[in-house]
Amino acid sequence: MSAMISMSGLHKSYKNKQVLNDVNLTLGAGQILGLVGPNGAGKTTCLQALLGLTSYEGDIDVLGYNPSKSREKMLADVAYIADVAVLPKWIKVDQALTYMQGVHPNFNRQKAEAFLAKTNIPTTAKVKTLSKGMVTQLHLALILAVDAKILILDEPTLGLDILTRRQFYSHLLEDFYDADKCIIVTTHQIEEIEHILTDAAFIRDGKIVLDQSVDDIRSRFKLVAVDNEHLEQAKTYNPLFTNSMMGITSMLFDNADPATLATLGKVSAPTLADIFVGMMTQETNL
Amino acid sequence: MTVHWNGDTPIYIQLYQQVIQRILDGHIKEGEALPSVRKVAAEYQLNPVTISKAYQMLQDEQYVEKQRGKGLFVILGAPHSILEKERASFVSTEWPLILQKISRLKLSVEELPHTTKEHQ
Numbered sequence: 001m002s003a004m005i006s007m008s009g010l011h012k013s014y015k016n017k018q019v020l021n022d023v024n025l026t027l028g029a030g031q032i033l034g035l036v037g038p039n040g041a042g043k044t045t046c047l048q049a050l051l052g053l054t055s056y057e058g059d060i061d062v063l064g065y066n067p068s069k070s071r072e073k074m075l076a077d078v079a080y081i082a083d084v085a086v087l088p089k090w091i092k093v094d095q096a097l098t099y100m101q102g103v104h105p106n107f108n109r110q111k112a113e114a115f116l117a118k119t120n121i122p123t124t125a126k127v128k129t130l131s132k133g134m135v136t137q138l139h140l141a142l143i144l145a146v147d148a149k150i151l152i153l154d155e156p157t158l159g160l161d162i163l164t165r166r167q168f169y170s171h172l173l174e175d176f177y178d179a180d181k182c183i184i185v186t187t188h189q190i191e192e193i194e195h196i197l198t199d200a201a202f203i204r205d206g207k208i209v210l211d212q213s214v215d216d217i218r219s220r221f222k223l224v225a226v227d228n229e230h231l232e233q234a235k236t237y238n239p240l241f242t243n244s245m246m247g248i249t250s251m252l253f254d255n256a257d258p259a260t261l262a263t264l265g266k267v268s269a270p271t272l273a274d275i276f277v278g279m280m281t282q283e284t285n286l
Numbered sequence: 287m288t289v290h291w292n293g294d295t296p297i298y299i300q301l302y303q304q305v306i307q308r309i310l311d312g313h314i315k316e317g318e319a320l321p322s323v324r325k326v327a328a329e330y331q332l333n334p335v336t337i338s339k340a341y342q343m344l345q346d347e348q349y350v351e352k353q354r355g356k357g358l359f360v361i362l363g364a365p366h367s368i369l370e371k372e373r374a375s376f377v378s379t380e381w382p383l384i385l386q387k388i389s390r391l392k393l394s395v396e397e398l399p400h401t402t403k404e405h406q
Contacts, residue, residue, distance in 0.1 A: 030335070032333065166331065169328075169331055170328035170329070170331070171328070173324065173327040173328045173331075173334065174324050174325065174327070174328035177327075177334065179334075192331070193331070195291070195297060195330075195331060195332045195333060195336065196327075196331055196332065196333050197333065198333055198335065268293055268294055269293035269294050270293070271293065
């Protein structure tokens with residue numbers, strides 16, 4: 001599998017603050033990467049560098065293009081949704097389609113119209129009269145119609161209700177995604193998309209602290225409900241995270257021997273959110 | 287519909303088991319089509335690869351077959367072969383555990399309800 005996106009040795013600082021610190025990420029066809037991190041960890045800066053929207057040190061290659069030098073060519077095959085509210089309020093839906101037709105070489109108007117026909121968005125409506133969920137769907141219609149190879153989503157479902165969030169990902173999977181495309185998505189609602197992702201990267205203070213396939217992450221981390229008699233022994237295996245509740249202590253282990261863990265208590269598979277919380281909390285303790 | 291997946295078994299195995307169960311219960315009938323990978327991915331909010339893996343297992347077990355350009359269909363006789371296999375696996379793996387539990391609880395056969403109706 002050849003890489004569609006590769007970032008290596010990415011650095012960026014604003015004044016004295018380092019926002020990206022040696023970020024390396026590679027993404028190939030078929031991958032859906034969740035980029036997860038606390039507020040201010042560098043997710044958006046990372047995506048903006050990828051899109052050529054901000055300066056950076058290091059190397060980025062997107063479909064063979066250098067985003068800071070050949071941004072326009074690159075954008076023929078790369079689509080981006082940032083926290084939805086970027087469409088001008090005064091534009092009408094059909095005007096937005098006409099505009100896209102004018103500026104984007106791959107824009108297929110029929111495709112956008114076919115998608116919009118499945119929604120309850122009138123083509124004569126102005127953006128300001130649409131609900132937030134409808135605006136998201138309009139964005140999706142535009143993206144589907146350019147048939148991008150790479151889709152970059154920065155908090156695409158922020159502020160949307162759960163129904164619209166689900167609808168967004170359903171359309172993404174049904175109408176956009178296939179094995180030749182790749183998607184990067186940042187979100188705080190990691191539990192809602194963890195089964196959609198093929199890969200996850202955790203970022204903290206501008207550094208990537210975990211970057212693996214979701215399958216590998218699942219086999220690497222284990223949650224153990226440790227009973228009191230094994231507590232001291234369990235602590236010696238350096239749990240990432242410990243939480244005591246009603247006589248049972250849950251501990252998160254990284255790369256521990258499964259047979260040993262089984263002697264400590266009931267072993268289960270943590271969710272990505274569990275691992276995220278565990279890793280982020282552990283980093284603070286250091 | 288969101289399905290509550292159990293964290294300890296890979297989702298593709300749980301999906302495979304769900305399809306098997308639905309064929310067995312007659313919700314999906316012989317000769318009927320399975321929904322497309324895309325459809326299931328969108329509906330269950332799963333990565334399409336997960337669904338492909340489950341569908342591949344169903345094909346390997348010869349419960350479903352691919353019809354060119356049309357998708358996957360439940361093979362005639364699949365409910366029967368699933369029933370045979372599930373019975374065998376119940377007798378060899380689950381039943382011994384139930385027997386063990388019955389004896390651990392010192393229950394006699396007479397004390398056990400004969401049907402689930404009686405039990406209600």
